[in-house]
Amino acid sequence: MTKKRGYHHGNLRQALVDAALVLIEEKGPTGFTLSEAAKAAGVTPAAVYRHFAGREDLIAEAARQGFEVFADLMEHAYGKHKGSALAALEATGRAYLAFARKFPGHYVAMFESGISINRNADLALVAGRALGVIEKAASELMAELPANRRPPARMVSSHMLAFSHGVVELFARGAPGTKSPFPPEDLLESGIGIYLRGLGLITPDG
Structure with a gap:
């Protein structure tokens, strides 16, 4: 048999x-x-x-494994530029794009499957580790602003995630809207630059 x-x-x-x-x-x-x-x-x-127990549990495990890799990439990107809060934040954004490009199945399981990162304790823990790196970089950069002009670090990190996710969805994947005269990394960097100029963290000529 x-x-x-x-x-x-x-x-x-x-x-x-x-x-x-x-x-x-x-x-x-x-x-x-x-x-x-x-x-x-x-x-x-x-x-x-x-x-x-079912398909969602299987996808949740795929997402958990993806977040493990994602967290390692985020920590590596942040660590390479630890001396500069701005460079560290930008590096985490580039790492996001690189991850989506290299691990598309994991990326979809993590961010597009509808599976909550709080579905189970293991998934929540590793997702928190990954997303915490971006929040840490944002917090360090926001510390350069006066307290009365400093937005919450979690809000800023959420904006960075939204920028990164939007660039991936519109310009870095084989889907409608992918045509752009600019590389995805350039789109992300310029978007972050405009955002940070609005906060006064980058001078107009910076």
């Missing part, structure tokens, strides 16, 4: 996550079934339920 291919992976749980990531990239987070993920991993649909 021939054994199912998926069991040869040695780690069925990870094989299912890997299969889901490919399906997410190809079909979107709601475009596949657990049966399809099981088939891609080479196991029976019943085997999936030994590890995941």
Whole structure:
């Protein structure tokens, strides 16, 4: 009797996550079934339920693993420019674009699947670590402003995330609206520059 291919992976749980990531990239987070993920991993649909309660749990694990990589990239980008709050903040934005480009399945699971980062404690913890790096960089930069003109660091970091996400969605992926005469990194840097000039953190000629 021939054994199912998926069991040869040695780690069925990870094989299912890997299969889901490919399906997410190809079909979107709601475009596949657990049966399809099981088939891609080479196991029976019943085997999936030994590890995941349903498709959302499977996607949540893909998101958690993505946030692990994302957090490492954010910390590396921040660490390279730790002496300059402005450079560190810009570096985290560039790292966001790089992550979306290199790990599209994880990116969709994390930011476009509708899965809450508070779905489980492990996901919340690693997402908090990743997003906390951007907030830390924003906080250090905002400290250069007088207290009465200083917006909350969490608000600023949320704006940075919104800029980064918007550039990815409109200009850095194979979707309508991707045509732009400017590289995504340049769009992001110029947008951040305009934002920070409005706060008085960059001079008009800076």
